[in-house]
Amino acid sequence: MASGKSEEISAPKSRVILQQCLSAKLMVEPKSDASEAKYTQIGRGLVVYICFLKDASEDILDKMVKSILSACLSEDDNGKLVSVLDLPGDVLIIPQATMGGNLKGKKMQYHRNVNKETGLNLYTKFIQMCEDVMMKSDKCKERQTVVRYGTYGNRQVFSMDTNGPYSHVLEF
Amino acid sequence: MASGKSEEISAPKSRVILQQCLSAKLMVEPKSDASEAKYTQIGRGLVVYICFLKDASEDILDKMVKSILSACLSEDDNGKLVSVLDLPGDVLIIPQATMGGNLKGKKMQYHRNVNKETGLNLYTKFIQMCEDVMMKSDKCKERQTVVRYGTYGNRQVFSMDTNGPYSHVLEF
Numbered sequence: 001m002a003s004g005k006s007e008e009i010s011a012p013k014s015r016v017i018l019q020q021c022l023s024a025k026l027m028v029e030p031k032s033d034a035s036e037a038k039y040t041q042i043g044r045g046l047v048v049y050i051c052f053l054k055d056a057s058e059d060i061l062d063k064m065v066k067s068i069l070s071a072c073l074s075e076d077d078n079g080k081l082v083s084v085l086d087l088p089g090d091v092l093i094i095p096q097a098t099m100g101g102n103l104k105g106k107k108m109q110y111h112r113n114v115n116k117e118t119g120l121n122l123y124t125k126f127i128q129m130c131e132d133v134m135m136k137s138d139k140c141k142e143r144q145t146v147v148r149y150g151t152y153g154n155r156q157v158f159s160m161d162t163n164g165p166y167s168h169v170l171e172f
Numbered sequence: 173m174a175s176g177k178s179e180e181i182s183a184p185k186s187r188v189i190l191q192q193c194l195s196a197k198l199m200v201e202p203k204s205d206a207s208e209a210k211y212t213q214i215g216r217g218l219v220v221y222i223c224f225l226k227d228a229s230e231d232i233l234d235k236m237v238k239s240i241l242s243a244c245l246s247e248d249d250n251g252k253l254v255s256v257l258d259l260p261g262d263v264l265i266i267p268q269a270t271m272g273g274n275l276k277g278k279k280m281q282y283h284r285n286v287n288k289e290t291g292l293n294l295y296t297k298f299i300q301m302c303e304d305v306m307m308k309s310d311k312c313k314e315r316q317t318v319v320r321y322g323t324y325g326n327r328q329v330f331s332m333d334t335n336g337p338y339s340h341v342l343e344f
Contacts, residue, residue, distance in 0.1 A: 017189060017339060049339050070278050083278060096339045103342055106242050106255060155336040164327040167189060167221050167268045169341055170275055 012171035013056040015099050017049040019165035020074050024092050026150050027157035040148040045089030051099035052114040052122045060172050065129045088139040091130060093149040094156050095123055120152045184343035185228040187271050189221040191337035192246050196264050198322050199329035212320040217261030223271035224286040224294045232344050237301045260311040265321040266328050267295055292324045
């Protein structure tokens with residue numbers, strides 16, 4: 001950056017919250033005059049809340065996907081922490097632009113967020129890359145684990161059941 | 173700090189995740205030979221995941237409590253964002269030491285976390301201060317809103333139902 005401020009150089013380009021779950025259910029299409037609300041759901045696995053920040057670009061996606069899917073954050077039947085690929089478990093990706101917020105007085109400000117068009121593009125690619133990695137895993141294929149995801153820009157109506165969320169915040 | 177590194181001076185001393193919920197249920201005592209598992213629950217309000225980091229001390233608690241309880245992160249019946257005190261809503265505080273983790277390879281490391289004794293002390297005081305603020309609110313008294321919390325150091329078995337978590341990560 002022209003200003004030369006060191007905090008701008010190292011500012012994160014994305015932020016994720018990871019939580020392990022036993023099951024989770026997410027609305028992907030709200031109720032309309034024509035139809036009921038539509039939901040997607042997962043069984044045991046990982047809930048990934050995701051937010052892209054200013055200057056985020058596709059070059060961070062590869063590291064994000066590898067880190068998230070291979071991080072040992074899921075408890076297997078023996079209580080050992082393994083990756084969601086090794087569990088193997090499902091993945092639910094939830095877009096959460098609010099995670100870029102900074103508290104200013106009593107209100108949140110979202111100046112750090114990436115613009116919506118870029119955010120949607122990165123979100124879509126991130127999902128595809130997660131699906132690709134899972135498709136290549138023999139364990140995941142055998143257990144028919146799934147990647148599910150919310151609709152970008154929508155309200156994320158959902159419910160979750162966990163035996164310990166084991167929450168982690170990661171920045172890339 | 174003696175090393176003079178600027179990142180150490182500005183390192184956060186606590187991290188919280190805030191999510192609005194319609195209801196949430198948390199185990200506060202696991203099942204034993206003598207009794208069934210015990211749970212606590214809240215209705216509409218705010219879920220506060222909390223983690224204290226290295227060098228955290230009581231002097232950060234006042235700002236934390238005020239910021240969290242007065243931040244406009246809860247949607248009222250008209251869709252307007254108000255604080256949990258103004259909603260008024262319940263508060264569920266969940267200790268999450270894992271939120272101090274950094275990913276190193278495939279494993280999480282927790283070098284940034286405060287020691288357990290200090291963490292428990294700060295956690296206990298944080299809860300008391302939240303209860304005190306809520307007790308002083310006429311709206312909260314009238315609606316009999318509650319502050320509930322998890323058992324420090326336990327596995328946080330829980331379930332949550334939300335019409336949009338509206339997740340925020342704050343550091344103090």
